[in-house]
Amino acid sequence: MHEAHKPFAATSQPAPQRRAAGSVTNKSRVTNGRWVLAGTDMRTPSGRRFRDLCDGFEKEAGGNLTETEKALIRTAAAMVLQAELLQASLVRGEPVNADDTIRLSSEARRILAPITARASRRTAGTPSALDAYLAESEEAP
Secondary structure, three states, X not given: XXXXXXXXXXXXXXXXXXXXXXXXXXXXXXXXXXXXXXXOOOOOHHHHHHHHHHHHHHHHHOOOOOHHHHHHHHHHHHHHHHHHHHHHHHHOOOOOXXXXXXXXXXXXXXXXXXXXXXXXXXXXXXXXXXXXXXXXXXXXX
């Protein structure tokens, strides 16, 4: 009548849940989002400015960044944002430590220097649109 139930073997385990190797569910919100910071509402004016700075720095760096470069860009963007807030306070006539503003700006520049240098080396061998146009016009009869 009824089939006899087989006892579980000592090695019986449920089948592991399968996910694609690059599945979005395997990554953090920071990795999945574009310039997102954990626990931060990126819709605020400061959040939008931070994102704009990161996008601008990424564009200047030539795109296709490594995780290290992305982390450096986030750090530099945070420093530039803080320097801008200090500058705005200064313009409003509020007391501001000028050394803090200078240090933040200098540190952001120092952090971005290797990224922008790498980008310029990457594009050094790439002809500009003007170079391509001149080359075409020289070849035309």
